[in-house]
Amino acid sequence: MIIGAGPSGLTAADRLVSAGRRPLIVERSPHVGGLMRSLRHGRFTVDLGRKELYARIPEIDALWTGLLGDALKPYSHRIGSLFAGRILELAGQFRGPTRGMPPGLLMRGGWDLVRGWIDGAMRRPDSYERFWHQRTGRRFAQVLAQGYWEKFRGRPWRDMPVPEELADGERGGSHSFAAVAQGLRLAARGGVGRQSSWRHPALGTGQLTDQLARRVRQGGGEIRLETEVVALAPDADQSFSVTLRHRGDAIRCHVGTVISSLAPDALQSLLVPGDEHGRADPTRCVVMVYLFLDEPPRFPHAWLEVNDPMVQAGRITNYAAFGGDMVPPGMTALCVEFFLDEDDPRHGRSDGDWITLAIDECRSNRLIRPDHLIDTRIHRLTRCNAAASWREAQDRRHGAFYQRLPLYPSLFHVNRPGTDWASFAGVCAADAILAGNRRTFDARADPTRSYAASNEAATLMRSEVTCSAP
Incomplete structure (x- = not known):
């Protein structure tokens, strides 16, 4: 059996x-x-x-x-970070080594990065949040990984212990921006290393x-x-x-x-x-709102990891970017995911409320034009997390x-x-x-x-x- x-x-x-x-x-x-x-x-x-x-x-x-x-x-395994209405890249082959960050953000993030390295040289991290802030700087961590990770796993970084296998190994690591970005990708994706080519049915x-x-x-x-x-x-x-x-x-x-x-x-x-x-x-739940539109996608990424804490959605998948026949030419299918704990008060929301929220958050971040929306669908996954x-x-x-x-x-x-x-x-x-x-x-x-x-x-x-x- x-x-x-x-x-x-x-x-x-x-x-x-x-x-x-x-x-x-x-x-x-x-x-x-x-x-x-x-x-x-x-x-x-x-x-x-x-x-x-x-x-x-x-x-x-x-x-x-x-x-x-x-x-x-x-397919192009292109992943973006959605933060403050802007899509940043999680891989350097797209839009250069700055990942689409504006100069002001790069400058502020650079200062935070130096402060994080100094803090890491003076004391051991006492939380997962401090560990990553010492390694990558607070601002880079926030715009590239932290918000998505916390929504996805249901726990804030500050409440998590430092991984034992990583606690003592950072001082000898690379301090390049590429290493910072790669480190944050691994943080958000659970430590999975880079794969050069990807396929999808x-x-x-x-x-x-x-x-x-x-x-x-x-x-x-x-x-x-x-x-x-x-x-x-x-x-x-x-x-x-x-x-x-x-x-x-x-x-x-x-x-x-x-x-x-x-x-x-x-x-x-x-x-x-x-x-x-x-x-x-504690049981986790995923609410998935599907949006179907009669126009091409407004972004080329396979999915966006939503690091903006002001946006409730955690991830937005763009099925037209997977290189197959899932979406008719010239059309769009998105999945907007919300990650919930078992005691989350949002469980009481109706299907219509979730659909309205997904549309509003995508519209406010210029990911869709609601007048091109032709249909919606909602699906819930209970007793499971979005991934393991x-x-x-x-x-x-x-x-x-x-x-x-x-x-x-x-x-x-x-x-x-x-x-x-x-x-x-x-x-x-x-x-x-x-x-x-x-x-x-x-x-x-x-x-x-x-x-x-x-x-x-x-x-x-x-x-x-x-x-x-x-």
Whole structure:
């Protein structure tokens, strides 16, 4: 049984059916694809907010190329920062090394930068905010990263601790403006390094997951939608007794092996109900307002990260910039995202209020002309954040959960941040099941390591096996 019809679950199932197995996928929603599914709206196709496909893992990049071929389109990965009605660049190849900053802002930011370096030379940072202000200067941090990051993660920088692995390493770093801008990009994007070329499915990320689901069904696998796992009890023989809920009906079954793409907290609460280690973080929600216009986009960026604290939106995605067929020629489709905590009073707003707010904020920043608006749509993502970070999952509570996983040798936990990393975990789980040996899965898909570190560990393990062979 595979829990979840997102990229990790579908990729695992695809691998299994190619070897003649017939897995069962259970998915609580009415759709396949998880957060990577796409929405059709008349002549438009849109993703669930901003979606990126990283090319960090050769096996997964090759899988996607084989699935979609020429429908995997290259695009300009151009990202802007929206601040005080101005779009600044987050990459130096656009509009030169100043990123479109006016001279006054560059001068004030330069003075702040020097003050930050002096402060960093005199004392250790006591917060994430001071850490970045010492490294990049207060003003550059504010206009290029801080506001977006705080909206996106739901926590102000001043309330966050300094990353342990970074606290002592700044004095020897580069003090060039390029290093400052790159550092802020990494801050806002969770530390992901630069990728030189980017591709996106011509009809949205759902084109990828739909194709995977099609192959799974054609290969004999079953995908049962609107079916949620409500109990997962380990048995003495390492198998599992499972209780499913499908449209109000309870279904009980017994399975030998489980591949789970549930978030760590959700899986832990199933395995050990009531365990305090399974207590989840406060729930986040994303409100996405889609704006459809009968004119070309007024900015060329794939998306804008909204650092202006006076603007409630956190990110604005421009689907016409993704190089495919998501938007008809000469037209525009934008997604305006608002990131909310579970106790945010804005939850009480009506759909009409959210749509009006999105239109007003885009109009006031000269991103749209409302008289060209032809339609709108709103979509909410509950019980999830807009994206996940591997580093954010490395806290004490999640660490305790990861230490428990070896107690369940027939359970493969494949929830990972990043579509490529999640898909790779699914591949590793399927390969381990087919080989009857999960050691490579534990090494190559270790949730406590980044992909690079896991791959290095697996390479070392293979070398040790080769050297010890008779």
